[in-house]
Amino acid sequence: MGILGLWNYWMVIVLMMIGLYILIARENLVKKMMGLNIFQVSVIMFWVSIAKVEGGTAPIIPEGVTDVVYSNPLPHVLMLTAIVVGVATTGLGLALIVRIYEEYGSVEEDTLREMDRVAE
Amino acid sequence: MIEHLPALQTVVPMMAAPICVLLRQATLVRIFAIAVAWSCLAIALALLEEVLSHGTISYALGGWVAPLGIEYRVDVLNAYVLVIVATIGAVVIPFPLDGRELRIPRERYFLFYALFLLCLTGLLGITITGDLFNIFVFLEISSLSAYALIGLGKERGALTAAFSYLVMGTIGGTFILIGTGLIYQMTGTLNIVDLARRLPPVLESRTVWIAPAFLVVGTSIKLAAFPLHQWLPNAYTFAPSMVASFLSATATKVAYYVLVRVIFGIFGAAFFFETLGLSNLLLPLSLIAMLVGSIAAIQQTNIKRLLAYSSIAQIGYMTLGLSLANLNGLTGGLVHLFNHALMKGGLFLVVACALSRVASPDLEALRGLGRKMPLTMAAFVVGGLSLIGVPGTVGFVSKWFLVLGALDKGLYAVAFLILGSSLLAVVYVWRVVEIMYFRDSDAIVERDEAPLSMLVPTWILIGGTVYFGFNTALTAGVAHTAAQFLLSLGS
Numbered sequence: 203m204g205i206l207g208l209w210n211y212w213m214v215i216v217l218m219m220i221g222l223y224i225l226i227a228r229e230n231l232v233k234k235m236m237g238l239n240i241f242q243v244s245v246i247m248f249w250v251s252i253a254k255v256e257g258g259t260a261p262i263i264p265e266g267v268t269d270v271v272y273s274n275p276l277p278h279v280l281m282l283t284a285i286v287v288g289v290a291t292t293g294l295g296l297a298l299i300v301r302i303y304e305e306y307g308s309v310e311e312d313t314l315r316e317m318d319r320v321a322e
Numbered sequence: 323m324i325e326h327l328p329a330l331q332t333v334v335p336m337m338a339a340p341i342c343v344l345l346r347q348a349t350l351v352r353i354f355a356i357a358v359a360w361s362c363l364a365i366a367l368a369l370l371e372e373v374l375s376h377g378t379i380s381y382a383l384g385g386w387v388a389p390l391g392i393e394y395r396v397d398v399l400n401a402y403v404l405v406i407v408a409t410i411g412a413v414v415i416p417f418p419l420d421g422r423e424l425r426i427p428r429e430r431y432f433l434f435y436a437l438f439l440l441c442l443t444g445l446l447g448i449t450i451t452g453d454l455f456n457i458f459v460f461l462e463i464s465s466l467s468a469y470a471l472i473g474l475g476k477e478r479g480a481l482t483a484a485f486s487y488l489v490m491g492t493i494g495g496t497f498i499l500i501g502t503g504l505i506y507q508m509t510g511t512l513n514i515v516d517l518a519r520r521l522p523p524v525l526e527s528r529t530v531w532i533a534p535a536f537l538v539v540g541t542s543i544k545l546a547a548f549p550l551h552q553w554l555p556n557a558y559t560f561a562p563s564m565v566a567s568f569l570s571a572t573a574t575k576v577a578y579y580v581l582v583r584v585i586f587g588i589f590g591a592a593f594f595f596e597t598l599g600l601s602n603l604l605l606p607l608s609l610i611a612m613l614v615g616s617i618a619a620i621q622q623t624n625i626k627r628l629l630a631y632s633s634i635a636q637i638g639y640m641t642l643g644l645s646l647a648n649l650n651g652l653t654g655g656l657v658h659l660f661n662h663a664l665m666k667g668g669l670f671l672v673v674a675c676a677l678s679r680v681a682s683p684d685l686e687a688l689r690g691l692g693r694k695m696p697l698t699m700a701a702f703v704v705g706g707l708s709l710i711g712v713p714g715t716v717g718f719v720s721k722w723f724l725v726l727g728a729l730d731k732g733l734y735a736v737a738f739l740i741l742g743s744s745l746l747a748v749v750y751v752w753r754v755v756e757i758m759y760f761r762d763s764d765a766i767v768e769r770d771e772a773p774l775s776m777l778v779p780t781w782i783l784i785g786g787t788v789y790f791g792f793n794t795a796l797t798a799g800v801a802h803t804a805a806q807f808l809l810s811l812g813s
Contacts, residue, residue, distance in 0.1 A: 225493070231485065238492055245499050252507045277506070280455055284499060287462045291492050294466055298473055298485045305478040314482055321479075 210251045217244035229311040231302065235295045242288045246281045253277035327372070328381035328394040331365045331404065331450055332460075334358060336443040342436040348428055352416075355435040359408075359415040362442065366408035370401040370800075380452070388452065389513040395452030399656075399804040403449045403579045406660050410571040410667050410783075411442045414564060417671060417779045420678055423562040425474050434474065438568070441467040445576045454502045454512045454588075457580060458495060461544070464576070465491045468569055472561040480560035483553075490543055490553040497540030498580075504533035505588075517588050518811070525593060534598065537584045544577035547641050548611030551634045558630035559683075563674030566626060570633050571667030575659045578640050582656075585644070586808040595647050604645035609739050611638030616746035620753065625676075626683045628750060629669055632709060635743060636662045642736070643724055651727025652805035654720050657798050661708070661716035664790065668783030669705040672698055675772035675780055685757050692759035698772050699758050701784040706751035708787040711744045715791040719798055 205212070217240055224237025258273040303309050306317055338358040342351045373379060373396055381394040396404070415438060419431055426433065444464025448457050469491065473484035506512055508530050509520040524530055539550070546554040558566040585594045594600045615635030622628040640662070643655020673683060675698040680687045692699045708715035721740055728736040771777070790797050 222493075225489065234489060238489060242492070242496055245496050245503070248500065249503050252503060277503075283455075283459055287459070287466075287495075290466055291462070291488065294469055295485065295488050298469070298481055298488065301473070302478075302481045302485065305481060318479060318482070 210247065214244045214248045214251065217241075217247065231299045231309040231311060232296075234311075235292060235299065238295070239288065239292055242284070242291075246284055246288075249277045249281050249284070324368075325381075327365050327369055328379060328396055328450055329383060331362065331369065331394075332443055332447045334365070335362055335439045335446065339436045339439040339443065342432050342439060346432050348431040351432040351435050352419075355439060356412075356416050358439060359412040359442065362446065363405075363408040363412040366401070366404040366446075369396050370405050372396075373398055373401040374800075374803075389511050389516040392456050393452040393513055393515075394450050395515065396450060398800065398807050399582070400449045400579065402656070402800045402804050403576065403659065404446060406575055406663050407442070407445045407449060407572045410568060410663050411438075413779050413782050414568045414571075414667065414671070416775070417564050417567075417674065418773070418775050419564070420562075420674065423476055423564075423674070423677060425476055425480070434471070437467045437471050437474075440464075441471060441568070441573075445572050448576050449579055452514050454505075454514060454517065456512075458499050458502060461498065461580075462495055464573065465495060465544070468573060471565045471569070472557050474565070475560040475562050477560055479556065483556035483560040487553040487557045490550075494540045494543030494550075497536045497543070501533045501536030501540060504529050504536065514583065514587050518590065521589060525589075525597075534584070534589060534594065538581065538600075541577050541581040541584065545574050545581060545641075546577075546634060546637055548607050548614065548634060548638060551611070551615075551637075554634060555627055555630040558633065558670075559624060559627045563626065563670050563677055566630075567667045567670030567674065570629075570670060571663035574633070574637055575663055578637075578644075578655075578659060582644065582808065586811050590811065591647060591809065601645045601647060604641055605736070608638045608642035608645055609736065611635060612642070612739065612743040613746065616743050616750065619750040620746065622750075623685050624683050625673055625685055625688065625754060626670070628685075628754070629666065629673070632747070632750065633662075633666055635747070636666065636709070638743075639720060639724060639740070642740075643727060646724075646727040646731055646733075648727055648730050649802075649805055649809060650723050650730055652808060653798065653802045654723030654727050656804055657723060657801035658720035660797050660801070661720050661787070661790065664716060664783050664786045665705050665708040668780060668787065669702065669709075671776070671780040671783060672702045672705060675701075675776045678772050678776060679770055685754065688754070688758050689761045690758070692755075694769060695771050696769070697777055698780070701777075701780050702758070703755060704784050705787060706755065708791070710747045710751055713791075714788065716787045716797070717791075719791060719794050723798070 221237045221241030221244060225234055228234055253274040255271060255273045258271045261272040261275040263270055299309055306314055308314060335358055342355060345351045345354060379396040382388060383392045383394060419434060441464050444460045447460030451457055469484045469488045472487060473481055508524045508527055509517055511517055511520055543550045558570060612635050615631050615638060619628050619631035622631060640655045640658050643651045676691060677683060679695060708717040711717035711721040725737045725740055
């Protein structure tokens, strides 16, 4: 497999870096949350990629057939759990952002830091 | 019943959390949650007893035998960590909630207990499971509830602290997921025992070499190992003191357990310490954590932040024990899990007691508190002595083993730095003691002690630091057995 054969892994890395970059570079908390989401999604893509078996079909085996090549279903199932975790994290994060906005009147991290410093 | 104890360890608190939400009534929920936490402790003690007398327990969840199904595997090491987590949970949960420290009104206290029990479920689950993906799931259960618990702090800083912990914690959790994926890709299994069998033939592969990097960095974020500790000071400062007490005593300890399990249980010590040379990185970072954490603690003006920075230094001791990777060093690191849980848990409860009488956690507000609340502040002094490592307290036991471990390796400078860091602890503990006892010492202060319901849990933990300082058979004995067990793996 050349570079092209691994293109889905390259996409995983690109998405992961986009996510991390947004997390580090953006001050807006909602954008940060979305960066975190992209980061998590890239990992889900990675797990789904490793489940693929060359020439494999969906893992449904008709009765009486034994020689079918199928992709590994386990990573997909595990990623359902990871997606649930991601949804819960996003939900909690956004809820916190709503409360932060109510208390501070801003969701820009530099403004929040400034306000905390003045308060001290 | 008895053979299902491993499953009950996580199922009991998990089922109890939604029941708390159904019960709603604050007092009722509190009694219920206390009963649940104490039954968790009973289960954990029964498991430890069983493991010590009959050896490792393997429990197939739902009857699906490993490696296909999820296995709960209890050996000396995680039985010991289960007891730590369950003990702290059982002692801290009866501590009365104080409206002055919480964002939610009394009618919503049931939510607090539901979150607390979920966090306990997650921490116990991480420890008991023998499946790498299951560790990730339980890690997220405990972390998500921990973010929410921290966000319940009264000051608005609690919200931003919880948010930045959420971001850091999620990156850490996702790193663990990536690492798990990489080794699953090479071995096709997630069971830890099975992994230890299947990894050695593929250890040369580059994919497997990347996995430890993700796993170690991910767990180190959760552990708040220097320099990945940035989330910790704010989180502990703004969390309600009781939550800070519970998390400082359990969450970082469980992350340490995961790190130890990954190193010794999955890849094997030889791979980490000889092939990768982990000690070359971990040892200097631990020493920096010990010194920088203590120096930062000296400069703080807020007692909760002071204790939080002291935690970073104490986590440095634990990772130091790990990086020494010999019997004495590892025993020191493991025994310090329990010992630090007792003292830091106790000290944060002291702060909670103090905050029931004074308005702010600023050191200046604690003036004269030594005479106003003699019992509470005596607990602080005992806990502080233990942080320093005075003989007769648990802190001394940990440092004794760590120094022995360093000397076994011929690292005299490290042994010297352990003592140096203890001297820094003297400075920050003394600063608080000086303000509490000797500032305005001629002013007349009326005695106004914290209620008994607060003092009893505090003194159980602080009393433990003295009891286990003299009676080391149980803690150091089990830690020693666990260290021997770890070093025997893979050899």
